[in-house]
Amino acid sequence: MSAPVTVYATSWCPYCRTLLGGLKRTDVDYEVVDVDDPANKEFSDWVASVNNGNRIVPTVRYADGTHQTNPGVGAVVDKFNAMR
Template sequence: MTELTLYTTSWCPFCHRLKAGLERNGVQWTEIDIEEQPEAAEFVGSVNNGNHVVPTVLYADGTTATNPSVGEVMSALGLV
């Protein structure tokens, strides 16, 4: 499993912003589009009080973050 999994949609501007920032910082991730994978949408809803909020980030330790900034993700990964 990669250290970072991003649950996204293709049309989400916040997802695009997060991915661009992570790419600029050389961070790798696995991306899962919740519109293409219904089970992924269910997972996102389960960690967001029933809401399918993207981006939702899943860290390797099992914790999640909803619509985090690039800085928050970098900090959680110990990269800043």
């Protein structure tokens, strides 16, 4: 992952759409990984590993190694700004 913020998401998830729509209106440098894509199985497995075996999306991973499950836009912005 090259961006400081990685959002693990799916196209069908309303929470993912809300988070990604909000992030588009910020200066957060992020990338999106579709965990439904078979090519991203290792990331889908990671999402499950940090959520007690459940593939909960959106799950956000930060460059400092921390993560949040289903955060609001404000929480992601705050974390991004704290990492600068």
